[in-house]
Amino acid sequence: MRKSRLARHIRLGIKTLMLHKLRSFLTVLGVVFGVGSVIAMLSVGEGASKEALEQIRKLGSNNIILRAVKPTEDEEMGSKRSFMSMYGLRYDDEQRIRETMPAVKRTVPVKSVRKEAWLNERSMELRVMGVTPDWFELLQRQVLAGRILNWRDVETRSSVCLLTEQGARKLLATEATIGQPIRIGPDIYEVIGIVQAERVGGSIQAPDEDVDTYIPIQVARERYGDMTTHQTSGSFEREWVELHMILVEVTDDSQVEPTAAAIEAMLKRFHPKLDYRVNVPLALRRQAQATKRMMNWVLGSIGGISLLVGGIGIMNIMLASVTERTREIGIRRAIGAKRRQIVGQFLIETVVLSSLGGVIGVGLGVGLPFLITHFANMPTVVPMYGIVLSVAISVGIGILFGLYPAVRAANLDPIEALRHE
Amino acid sequence: MTRSLPAPVAAAAATKPAGQDLPLPTPGGPRPLVKLEAVEKVYQMGATEVRALDGISLDIMPGAFWAIMGPSGSGKSTLLNLLGCLDRPTAGQYVLNGQNVGQMDDDALSELRLRELGFVFQSFNLIPQLTVRENIELPLFYLGWDAHVSAARAAELAERVGLKDRLTHRPTQLSGGQQQRVAIARALVNDPPVLLADEPTGNLDTATGEQIMALLGELNASGKTIIMVTHESDIAAHARFRLHLRDGRIDRVEGR
Numbered sequence: 001m002r003k004s005r006l007a008r009h010i011r012l013g014i015k016t017l018m019l020h021k022l023r024s025f026l027t028v029l030g031v032v033f034g035v036g037s038v039i040a041m042l043s044v045g046e047g048a049s050k051e052a053l054e055q056i057r058k059l060g061s062n063n064i065i066l067r068a069v070k071p072t073e074d075e076e077m078g079s080k081r082s083f084m085s086m087y088g089l090r091y092d093d094e095q096r097i098r099e100t101m102p103a104v105k106r107t108v109p110v111k112s113v114r115k116e117a118w119l120n121e122r123s124m125e126l127r128v129m130g131v132t133p134d135w136f137e138l139l140q141r142q143v144l145a146g147r148i149l150n151w152r153d154v155e156t157r158s159s160v161c162l163l164t165e166q167g168a169r170k171l172l173a174t175e176a177t178i179g180q181p182i183r184i185g186p187d188i189y190e191v192i193g194i195v196q197a198e199r200v201g202g203s204i205q206a207p208d209e210d211v212d213t214y215i216p217i218q219v220a221r222e223r224y225g226d227m228t229t230h231q232t233s234g235s236f237e238r239e240w241v242e243l244h245m246i247l248v249e250v251t252d253d254s255q256v257e258p259t260a261a262a263i264e265a266m267l268k269r270f271h272p273k274l275d276y277r278v279n280v281p282l283a284l285r286r287q288a289q290a291t292k293r294m295m296n297w298v299l300g301s302i303g304g305i306s307l308l309v310g311g312i313g314i315m316n317i318m319l320a321s322v323t324e325r326t327r328e329i330g331i332r333r334a335i336g337a338k339r340r341q342i343v344g345q346f347l348i349e350t351v352v353l354s355s356l357g358g359v360i361g362v363g364l365g366v367g368l369p370f371l372i373t374h375f376a377n378m379p380t381v382v383p384m385y386g387i388v389l390s391v392a393i394s395v396g397i398g399i400l401f402g403l404y405p406a407v408r409a410a411n412l413d414p415i416e417a418l419r420h421e
Numbered sequence: 422m423t424r425s426l427p428a429p430v431a432a433a434a435a436t437k438p439a440g441q442d443l444p445l446p447t448p449g450g451p452r453p454l455v456k457l458e459a460v461e462k463v464y465q466m467g468a469t470e471v472r473a474l475d476g477i478s479l480d481i482m483p484g485a486f487w488a489i490m491g492p493s494g495s496g497k498s499t500l501l502n503l504l505g506c507l508d509r510p511t512a513g514q515y516v517l518n519g520q521n522v523g524q525m526d527d528d529a530l531s532e533l534r535l536r537e538l539g540f541v542f543q544s545f546n547l548i549p550q551l552t553v554r555e556n557i558e559l560p561l562f563y564l565g566w567d568a569h570v571s572a573a574r575a576a577e578l579a580e581r582v583g584l585k586d587r588l589t590h591r592p593t594q595l596s597g598g599q600q601q602r603v604a605i606a607r608a609l610v611n612d613p614p615v616l617l618a619d620e621p622t623g624n625l626d627t628a629t630g631e632q633i634m635a636l637l638g639e640l641n642a643s644g645k646t647i648i649m650v651t652h653e654s655d656i657a658a659h660a661r662f663r664l665h666l667r668d669g670r671i672d673r674v675e676g677r
Contacts, residue, residue: 004567004568005562005565008562008568015550016550019550327546328548330546331546331547331548332548332559332563333507333531334505334507334534334540334546335534335535335540335559335560335563335607336531336532336533336534336535336536336538336560336563336564337531337535337563338527338528338531338532338563339527339528339531341563414507415502415507415508418542418546
């Protein structure tokens, strides 16, 4: 009986609201846009942060990436034409990190050179990276064809190479290329496979961005040495770099940041020129999460303000309605309606208005991100919690902003209310 | 003080259990349905005190038909509001069907209006957005009756006041006399012991007014206690007792 009574209350509420269709519609509209904007805003925030997290996942969250950086102010650079600049990470650095830091699980020393390569009749300049098999495990890249490097290749200094997607594209290599010889610089290698490479985009650089082919580190070191010479505007420039990158894997999430700090402190002692950079994807992730939180708050508040405006609209219209229906309230009270039944009647009307607005608003909030993605080319993800939250909030707003008019209606003196014209 | 009755309150009138506040019934005789004892109602109008009712004592027996008369400002409306449990006396006692109204809170007063009283107003006071049937059903809605049962009951009452074929109409589609019939049906739907009427013919022409008075007369003849406020003596002539008020006091009582 209780239930059917509530249903009758709701039906009566809807009926009353239908008496003023335009007025009710406009009132609902306030909530529709409020809820719609909350969901749309949260979707934009969620989309942006999901993109950021996806980028960071590509770097590996348990990894620390050390890169060699050419120092910018090298005093002697300008004066000497054929100066050989020595900078970057050392074999010793790699050994020290691997052997002295307990939280370090594995390290991958990386050498990077640019070499002319020939496959069949085609020749291209490729970026060649000398790595160990751990590289592929640390970054977890998908093998598209063939196999990746193994420790035997490293130990026996095999002349094998692994193309990345973009390297394969440059040389027009396909699965059929596997097993065929390729010339890199003066040497001949056998293509053993093709592996995926990731591009993160934005300001963050993936360790394997722009890599065309991998060879065993020992092979790279023996054949191409530590010195590279390239010609820039008529003058030769020689660089002495032992390692271009060291990839460090840490045992546990919680150890990432302390280890990064320890590595940085250690490197600082051996590299007064600060010719290195330490990248911690986990720190980036934390930063991304903090940014996400802030973005959600900012965007959510903007949406929340429009929801608030919608709520005020409801309250306004309900106050007008109470004044307009003073006599009805008086009649109901005279017949024997209790105060809380009057409160209930008016609350049901506001909750019907606001939750109707909430439901339509969800439709709008789910639809808008599609348009944003389509026209503004921004990634959006409609978060489930956003939908639930805004519907709950819109019902809450109905109660919150309906309560005052409802209580005001219930507290009318029945005698006065009956006399009201 | 708050009692819970079974949902259909069909028969309630004379079989009330005796409450604590009930004055001892006269042995053998019927006890009054409405009992006022030295009732006063004082309003504070700024600095001045207005004594709207100044010591009213009155017994109304079950099945009686009373008219309350008097010039405007004599306290008719105040008395009716008090009898209708819309207001509480400043002093004195009001016992309605064995229940002392004086100390009741708002909820208990509402409950009393719902179960013990039916109202008929001068301006009909139907709710415009509801149909005739829904208007008649209204008290049952607050009593928590089942929808089907109350719809049947409303139809029964509509038939009794001669509006069987108007159930789905809106009040605005009805004539004044018909609207007042709907209001009477609404006042009777929960079968209250007392029917209160405030100038029930005031907004009607003479012929229609006579019809409404005939209906009230019928109801009284079938045992319903009616208390009516009016200033027209020919309307008051329908009542068995006529109470004349003047300046908040009982001037005289006429009747058989």
